[in-house]
Amino acid sequence: MRNITMRSAILWINVFLISVTQSVSNCPDICRCDVIQDRKTVTCNQGGMNLIPTQEMDKSIQVLRVTAPPEVPNNLTVGRIFQKFHFLEEIHITHSNIPAIGDSSFWPCQYLMVLNLSYNKITLLHYSNFIGLKNLVTLDLSNNLIYATPSAPFYHLKNLNTLSLAGNRLDGLVPRFFYMLSKLRYLDLSGNTLSEVDPDNFKDLGAVKSLILRKCHLTSLHSLVYQNVPNLEVLDLRDNVFYYIKPFEFQHLKRLRVLRLDNNYLGDIRENTFSGHNLDTLNLSRNNIISIDSCAFCNSSIRHLDASNNRLTLVKKSVFSPLSDSLETLNIGFNKLDHITVANIIDPLEKLQRLSLAGMQLEKLFVTTFSQNRNLRYLDLSKNELECLPSAVLEPLTNLEELDLSNNGLKELQLSTLKIINETSSLQKVRLHSNRWHCSKCNVGSLLACLNSSAFLEKLQNESLVCSEPEHLLGRKLETLYPEELEICPLPVTLSRTLTTHLHIGIVVTIVLFVLFLILLTLACFLTRRHYAVYYTHENVIEEDKTRNGDTRDINSQNYLTPKDLRDKKSKKKDMVMRFI
């Protein structure tokens, strides 16, 4: 009996406790409330909201996330709705059609570190918007409609580290726009049609390390702009309208590590453009670069260089030499360099680990192309027109891990090449699909045998290889072929080639000899026959004469011949000679 009352008492206490905790941690129906990484988090992401249900929320939450799926938008405004929320550290209200921020909306959230109001319809900024946010570290105002601000809109954000205004409608910056942002390290202004930057506007950005100016319609930057951001490590100028870069353009950016100039209109790279720089990444891809000065990279070091998708046809051998101690990644794909230029420019690059030569219309490679690039781990030769790959090309690449030969014109892989692929233990990925496999014994016989080995298949990532020839095997997957189905080739291609050349020589020699023989024979015959003919004619004529005269005794005497006989004899003699000839 006592036991039962004890138990029911405990039960009641439990029920009471549960209801108490529930009433403390209020959670609006439309939202979800969790503890994520030790922080009380409210997430309202179903959409269709007209106000943020702060009344029903636990006032001690630390993170608030409000967003909406595109088909059920929120239409929200923010006034001073967070006055009782003293512990908020992060507020994200995105995709919610907020038209304006309002005065002191986030006051007194003194612990607020992240404010994300991206993907709304904010048009104006004012410094009163951010009163009280002295600990704010990150402010994301990207993808709004901000077009105007008074000066110093971020005056209260003395600890701001990261600011994004990307994807707005700023077509210029007011003076002292960034006033008081002395701790700002990361600034993103992408997607605003700035067209040009007044150096004075960047006066307060002395601490900035990353400046993202993507898609800003910039044609150039004044050297004073660079001087105002001397601590820059990352400069992103991609998707702009730069037509040229001056020699020593970036000389004031002594700490520059990453420079992105991809997708501009650069036509050439001039001498000393990167002189004095020690770059981690330089991206020059998707420009119109036709030429690179042979001293473009003088006195500079670059680890990763992307010059793909340009119009390079000729690059001097010495262009990349200054980078021989530093370059680890090179992408020069989708240019039109021939195999000689390719071999020349990569020859000095002994440190190279990743190389892309894709899409260059290469039909062949020198066997010594990679002889100096023994550190290569990744090699992309895809989308070329290679028909075969001699084993000697791969021989130096003992550290290769990934090889892409897809989308070429490969008809065959010979045993020696397969052996190297097989025996290079570091080589884990080989792409061979989309080639023109000629499914006959001499061309793919060895390859077919390899496909029986699971280790080899693993390297191919289980990709299917498909026959292009002969016609009756068109479209068949190699791994489904039986060895018996393969046509036996008349002669292995290389052997038959050498044989035919031998054959050609043989035929020529025979013909010459035969002609010589004929000439000799003709001469010999002519000489002997002429003699014989004369003799024969004589005899004949005499015999004829004899029979005609009925005299068989005097065979040598011509005295009996009449003048007519003589005439006859002469013409007959002529006849005989003529006939012989």
Ligand SMILES: *[C@@H]1O[C@H](CO)[C@@H](O)[C@H](O)[C@H]1NC(C)=O
């Ligand atoms: C938000 O506004 C849009 C257009 O102004 C309207 O179509 C939509 O129904 C509104 N959503 C809510 C939840 O009020």
Ligand SMILES: *[C@@H]1O[C@H](CO)[C@@H](O)[C@H](O)[C@H]1NC(C)=O
């Ligand atoms: C802000 O929210 C957007 C949309 O959810 C997100 O893509 C972005 O990364 C967020 N920004 C920050 C700084 O968290």
Ligand SMILES: *[C@@H]1O[C@H](CO)[C@@H](O)[C@H](O)[C@H]1NC(C)=O
């Ligand atoms: C090379 O760059 C350094 C800075 O890293 C500079 O001091 C030096 O003058 C430059 N040398 C030449 C020849 O330009």
Ligand SMILES: *[C@@H]1O[C@H](CO)[C@@H](O)[C@H](O)[C@H]1NC(C)=O
């Ligand atoms: C360079 O830029 C192109 C295009 O903008 C991009 O696809 C590529 O990944 C970039 N390369 C590097 C090394 O960043």
Ligand SMILES: *[C@@H]1O[C@H](CO)[C@@H](O)[C@H](O)[C@H]1NC(C)=O
């Ligand atoms: C490749 O290796 C497998 C075993 O690892 C072996 O059976 C096969 O014969 C080898 N093929 C060639 C072409 O060396």
Ligand SMILES: *[C@@H]1O[C@H](CO)[C@@H](O)[C@H](O)[C@H]1NC(C)=O
């Ligand atoms: C692959 O193996 C199967 C059975 O293990 C065998 O019948 C077939 O002939 C082999 N194919 C080749 C190309 O060696």
Ligand SMILES: *[C@@H]1O[C@H](CO)[C@@H](O)[C@H](O)[C@H]1NC(C)=O
């Ligand atoms: C290839 O296929 C085998 C079995 O079909 C599977 O175990 C393996 O994970 C696959 N490998 C890859 C890289 O997809």
